[in-house]
Amino acid sequence: xxxxxxxxxxxxxxxxxxxxxxxxxxxxxxxxxxxxxxxxxxxxxxxxxxxxxxxxxxxxxxxxxxxxxxxxxxxxxxxxxxxxxxxxxxxxxxxxxxxxxxxxxxxxxxxxxxxxxxxxxxxxxxxxxxxxxxxxxxxxxxxxxxxxxxxxxxxxxxxxxxxxxxxxxxxxxxxxxxxxxxxxxxxxxxxxxxxxxxxxxxxxxxxxxxxxxxxxxxxxxxxxxxxxxxxxxxxxxxxxxxxxxxxxxxxxxxxxxxxxxxxxxxxxxxxxxxxxxxxxxxxxxxxxxx
Amino acid sequence: xxxxxxxxxxxxxxxxxxxxxxxxxxxxxxxxxxxxxxxxxxxxxxxxxxxxxxxxxxxxxxxxxxxxxxxxxxxxxxxxxxxxxxxxxxxxxxxxxxxxxxxxxxxxxxxxxxxxxxxxxxxxxxxxxxxxxxxxxxxxxxxxxxxxxxxxxxxxxxxxxxxxxxxxxxxxxxxxxxxxxxxxxxxxxxxxxxxxxxxxxxxxxxxxxxxxxxxxxxxxxxxxxxxxxxxxxxxxxxxxxxxxxxxxxxxxxxxxxxxxxxxxxxxxxxxxxxxxxxxxxxxxxxxxxxxxxxxxxxxxxxxxxxxxxxxxxxxxxxxxxxxxxxxxxxxxxxxxxxxxxxxxxxxxxxxxxxxxxxxxxxxxxxxxxxxxxxxxxxxxxxxxxxxxxxxxxxxxxxxxxxxxxxxxxxxxxxxxxxxxxxxxxxxxxxxxxxxxxxxxxxxxxxxxxxxxxxxxxxxxxxxxxxxxxxxxxxxxxxxxxxxxxxxxxxxxxxxxxxxxxxxxxxxxxxxxxxxxxxxxxxxxxxxxxxxxxxxxxxxxxxxxxxxxxxxxxxxxxxxxxxxxxxxxxxxxxxxxxx
Numbered sequence: 001x002x003x004x005x006x007x008x009x010x011x012x013x014x015x016x017x018x019x020x021x022x023x024x025x026x027x028x029x030x031x032x033x034x035x036x037x038x039x040x041x042x043x044x045x046x047x048x049x050x051x052x053x054x055x056x057x058x059x060x061x062x063x064x065x066x067x068x069x070x071x072x073x074x075x076x077x078x079x080x081x082x083x084x085x086x087x088x089x090x091x092x093x094x095x096x097x098x099x100x101x102x103x104x105x106x107x108x109x110x111x112x113x114x115x116x117x118x119x120x121x122x123x124x125x126x127x128x129x130x131x132x133x134x135x136x137x138x139x140x141x142x143x144x145x146x147x148x149x150x151x152x153x154x155x156x157x158x159x160x161x162x163x164x165x166x167x168x169x170x171x172x173x174x175x176x177x178x179x180x181x182x183x184x185x186x187x188x189x190x191x192x193x194x195x196x197x198x199x200x201x202x203x204x205x206x207x208x209x210x211x212x213x214x215x216x217x218x219x220x221x222x223x224x225x226x227x228x229x230x231x232x233x234x235x236x237x238x239x240x241x242x243x244x245x246x247x248x249x250x251x252x253x254x255x256x257x258x259x260x261x262x263x264x265x266x267x268x269x270x271x272x273x274x275x276x277x278x279x280x281x282x283x284x285x286x287x288x289x290x
Numbered sequence: 291x292x293x294x295x296x297x298x299x300x301x302x303x304x305x306x307x308x309x310x311x312x313x314x315x316x317x318x319x320x321x322x323x324x325x326x327x328x329x330x331x332x333x334x335x336x337x338x339x340x341x342x343x344x345x346x347x348x349x350x351x352x353x354x355x356x357x358x359x360x361x362x363x364x365x366x367x368x369x370x371x372x373x374x375x376x377x378x379x380x381x382x383x384x385x386x387x388x389x390x391x392x393x394x395x396x397x398x399x400x401x402x403x404x405x406x407x408x409x410x411x412x413x414x415x416x417x418x419x420x421x422x423x424x425x426x427x428x429x430x431x432x433x434x435x436x437x438x439x440x441x442x443x444x445x446x447x448x449x450x451x452x453x454x455x456x457x458x459x460x461x462x463x464x465x466x467x468x469x470x471x472x473x474x475x476x477x478x479x480x481x482x483x484x485x486x487x488x489x490x491x492x493x494x495x496x497x498x499x500x501x502x503x504x505x506x507x508x509x510x511x512x513x514x515x516x517x518x519x520x521x522x523x524x525x526x527x528x529x530x531x532x533x534x535x536x537x538x539x540x541x542x543x544x545x546x547x548x549x550x551x552x553x554x555x556x557x558x559x560x561x562x563x564x565x566x567x568x569x570x571x572x573x574x575x576x577x578x579x580x581x582x583x584x585x586x587x588x589x590x591x592x593x594x595x596x597x598x599x600x601x602x603x604x605x606x607x608x609x610x611x612x613x614x615x616x617x618x619x620x621x622x623x624x625x626x627x628x629x630x631x632x633x634x635x636x637x638x639x640x641x642x643x644x645x646x647x648x649x650x651x652x653x654x655x656x657x658x659x660x661x662x663x664x665x666x667x668x669x670x671x672x673x674x675x676x677x678x679x680x681x682x683x684x685x686x687x688x689x690x691x692x693x694x695x696x697x698x699x700x701x702x703x704x705x706x707x708x709x710x711x712x713x714x715x716x717x718x719x720x721x722x723x724x725x726x727x728x729x730x731x732x733x734x735x736x737x738x739x740x741x742x743x744x745x746x747x748x749x750x751x752x753x754x755x756x757x758x759x760x761x762x763x764x765x766x767x768x769x770x771x772x773x774x775x776x777x778x779x780x781x782x783x784x785x786x787x788x789x790x791x792x793x794x795x796x797x798x799x800x801x802x803x804x805x806x807x808x809x810x811x812x813x814x815x816x817x818x819x820x821x822x823x824x825x826x827x828x829x830x831x832x833x834x835x836x837x838x839x840x841x842x843x844x845x846x847x848x849x850x851x852x853x854x855x856x857x858x859x860x861x862x863x864x865x866x867x868x
Contacts, residue, residue: 267764
């Protein structure tokens with residue numbers, strides 16, 4: 001009994017040590033951005049790279065998260081390009097495929113250099129949904145024919161399989177082509193989205209998809225919903241449901257320069273929604289972030 | 291209910307002499323022609339899929355005028371209406387079924403005597419394995435669905451009936467580029483079926499009779515998903531209450547003026563309770579100027595009476611505070627004889643700040659009996675600068691403070707102790723991570739990494755009702771929690787807060803932040819957390835008609851299931867690199 005007790009104490013000690021060590025690691029990673037103000041970006045990138053293969057998934061995830069954050073604060077193009085390259089080349093190999101894809105979609109066309117585009121071209125030989133969307137962000141025009149091969153007649157597909165087209169690779173390919181400026185696909189994406197009668201699907205899924213396109217026609221489409229007074233369904237009797245306009249604003253805030261509210265939170269107050277409506281009404285042309 | 295199968299039993303005594311009668315016995319059914327030598331066919335639907343029925347032919351006799359039996363007959367069993375996915379197969383090793391005996395020939399022995407054949411109504415059901423790693427859905431679809439992670443395996447069962455035909459059952463995936471299945475051939479029942487995710491997509495897996503390309507029996511649909519990974523932080527949030535009780539409840543401001551000596555300057559009142567007698571009864575304020583010299587600047591009063599004291603050109607009241615001396619006509623009598631200096635405080639309220647003493651004589655009651663000094667600060671905002679307390683009685687608000695009101699007595703208890711929320715998770719929230727990964731979101735091939743953040747005390751109860759206002763998404767009080775307690779380095783953050791205005795949890799569609807509320811009647815906070823993440827991460831709606839579903843509206847049941855469409859909704863939140 002005594003031996004058992006001592007063993008347990010030792011084990012607890014190990015766990016505590018392990019957690020505090022992890023916390024310190026994460027803290028160090030999170031502090032890198034603060035240190036970056038004073039230090040050479042090359043040194044910061046080196047520090048990040050040392051932790052990209054850390055045995056702990058959380059450390060790796062935090063490292064790449066901070067790398068993305070760091071890149072977004074930098075003006076030198078090579079830093080964004082380097083981070084994009086690492087997200088494409090390293091993150092998928094260390095269990096961060098999905099996270100990396102999400103982050104990559106927040107970058108712009110100029111952030112993908114030849115190294116990054118070559119990785120995407122290689123991946124397009126056996127494309128997944130993420131690859132296709134990133135291809136659209138990187139605007140690799142020579143992949144348009146390959147993307148076209150992935151297209152299906154969405155309505156026919158849904159009729160035949162009973163499955164919604166919005167989950168399928170073909171839809172992602174059409175979105176990518178639309179982002180790359182193919183008018184036919186821009187129009188088709190908007191047409192299909194406009195046919196969706198389920199307001200929840202429209203709001204939670206298709207707004208995001210159409211926002212991804214980053215073309216004036218897509219902004220025009222989303223703009224119509226910013227003036228909507230509809231709300232999503234109630235989750236509790238006292239909750240009127242979040243305004244559909246709030247979701248659109250969240251998307252548009254990530255698409256347009258000088259948008260009056262920030263993206264990434266929603267919970268917009270009525271006065272903020274009104275502000276965005278007014279701002280949208282006053283714009284003569286869209287300054288789209290690509 | 292077992293499936294009933296139709297079947298036709300035909301007994302045909304094919305004798306030209308029409309002399310005999312047989313029973314065709316198939317399991318519980320004994321089929322016999324009503325007359326000797328008559329062939330009859332009948333349909334029976336008592337047979338059940340997945341069962342094996344013994345078949346016997348029983349010779350029931352020969353007509354009396356025949357010298358001996360010739361034992362010819364025709365016995366046939368046919369399936370006329372089998373349910374989908376059921377195959378009838380007959381084992382007749384001794385050949386007792388079919389046509390026996392030729393017309394106009396005599397069989398001297400009954401070859402089928404004591405021999406049996408079997409009718410097998412073969413059926414395969416794919417069933418959930420309770421120890422599976424990923425998901426199973428046979429609730430929302432007629433064909434069961436299984437989820438599996440790409441580059442991993444999972445299993446289910448194939449329930450094969452009858453068991454004797456297990457090794458006649460084969461399994462085949464029609465999309466081996468997405469999912470493979472093993473074994474190819476069953477060996478027993480229930481047969482463990484292993485499914486391996488190859489690439490993201492869907493595959494139809496069939497059980498078939500006799501070979502991998504044989505007759506279709508039942509279908510299993512398999513969805514292979516890349517694993518999604520998310521980070522989640524949980525944080526216990528307490529309501530910060532740090533008001534300061536400046537005056538105890540029921541008290542007033544201590545030692546404030548309660549009674550003065552009135553116009554005669556003599557205290558006529560004895561202090562009661564904890565009131566403090568500053569000037570004894572029958573006395574006045576000591577050493578007050580009672581007489582001064584007149585215009586000639588010479589003190590003419592020569593007789594100083596009592597304990598009065600002559601000081602230079604003045605006479606003071608002395609220690610008893612009462613003027614005992616009569617001034618000369620040339621002097622000025624400031625305090626009348628036998629009086630003291632008027633309106634001097636002779637009693638204060640003492641430590642409790644409440645006046646317990648009623649004034650006597652001409653003494654003046656400054657603070658009414660049983661009251662304190664009005665409008666004194668009894669509760670002040672603490673270090674956070676925000677008043678957390680609600681005024682009681684006649685107490686009044688004065689800026690960030692609460693005062694004693696007109697009665698001078700503090701009726702307000704300062705809210706000075708944080709309202710602690712109950713932590714439903716273990717020290718590292720590993721219990722939550724295990725629950726999310728092994729019980730709930732594994733069904734949709736989603737992996738969570740959960741981090742426990744340090745508890746925080748936040749001043750969110752701005753309407754001071756003791757509750758977090760959760761009436762809609764989001765209230766000002768919820769915004770305070772979100773803005774002050776967020777962790778920007780996580781995909782999702784769940785705040786644990788007791789005492790909501792309503793509900794056991796709240797997270798709107800597609801949100802990063804969610805709230806769960808222990809002590810609200812839902813005993814399983816792990817389940818509540820998973821449910822709210824379903825709203826926030828997967829934008830999943832409630833499932834009022836699916837009580838076993840994680841997203842069922844009400845807590846209390848073992849609602850843990852995610853269905854096939856929900857797998858997709860959750861998966862659609864994120865896309866993957868190759």
